[in-house]
Amino acid sequence: MESWNDAYSGEQSFLRTGFTKSPKDVDIAVIGIPYDLGTTGRPGSRFGPRAVREQSLAVGEFKWGVWPWDHDVRDKHTVRDLGDVTGFTAYPERLCPMVEQRATEILDAGASLLSIGGDHFVSLPLLRAHAKKHGPMALIHFDAHSDTWVDDDLNHGTMFYHAIQEGIIDTDRSIQIGLRTPNPDTHGIEILNADYCLGTPAKTVAEEIRDRVGDHPAYVTFDIDFLDPAYAPATGTPVSGGPNAAYARHVLQGLAGMNIKGADQVEVAPHYEGPGQITALAGATIAADLLYLISLAR
Template structure:
């Protein structure tokens, strides 16, 4: 192949074609999937998210110069590997939570940083717990159409951040939620910039507000694909119209480079709600790449 180009329609499938690894041992950056969607309140299907994202990531993996416009290939600076999916919990939330937490703990123990592909958004809760165990209470940078702070003793993909605040895993005073456009009667101390606010705020200004809110606290970045308008991400469980586009999201993300982002995830892509174009999985794969570059840049600080 000329110049190390990799045609997106052939070859083995892994996230951005990083090597498939048994574990995170020896890696700087590990990518892991959690194919679970039983905590969805709307349309299920995000269990197919990790696979869909990996497949569409191949379009970006074509180039040996990395993902535009980052200007370098992550493999030239870091040891990166796709460690596969957390599995073995089948249809049980009560098994998924500890399995994901243990898998993330295992990655943390190697010294690698973790990017996770969901799955429904409830998978973020055990991931936050594992990251907080390593880094202390976290700032949450949360892109979503929904606040996910509903007050309920049970955990589903709309309640987990209420629990994460209650148990001290995230610090609301340093946390920020962007893109909300559903009723949110119980704001619990996080700064909420709703969908209309996003549309009125230029990306660099938005990034500045995120930096100011987070301060020096180690941050975890979680990106629900329904942050994007359904025109840009139709294949998701609970789409809400009136959101920003994918270029806006990427601009905000890229402007966070240099922050201490210790881990992150891209969740709620449910590929089967659209046809062969796979717009949503492509957006998810691209945003996941941006998050991975941010985590890498944090390691280089």
């Protein structure tokens, strides 16, 4: 009799892809980064990777794949969960070197990388590792906030400013989607704000992202607060007036075939959930879509 692990039982690797330590012979590695010392508002996203992994067991329950993709990404590529990068809670200054080193190991082994945060600051060391391999990245950034505040502080509202200063983002090929907070300096990045998105079909937004990025090596970063708090209440800095989860997924699905080298899904802080773990469920679903985008680019 074929064994079947129900979503509520068994081990909790992302999409039940199985835990391993080494990136050897892995096509796409998934890591968690349980860090929230970069938050400026409500903390708690250190619990994000665990919550997203748990909900991913339901998202990935079907061996035919994730709706509406026409195949199972786990049949096409060897996907493994490499666990969490940890050991920096009392030493936040260790976060960047530790994450960059682990990401570099994974990329040097020939694997692609999907990361689960953690607050959004974790994208900085991840981008550093990707830029070392691919050169300055086109950033495709879903968020209610620009995260490009001009500030020497290293927090989850400034890391893309620092990435721009370091030259690891190609601003001419980068685009931010869903912004709905004051943003005095765009740094030359194209912005499709939340009001624009709400009046524009997802398909059109996806086409505009494609036009901006072209076939340049791209990194997708998805802050769960891109979604309206009705669909993602459990996050550090929610902002009303955003798109819903279906819209976000339609935009992501419209990016299939782009040259997406890596991605992260960040800012799920599960202790602010109401009933139903809807934020972590949205995070897990979007992370699965990101996995498909990385797979299709390989």
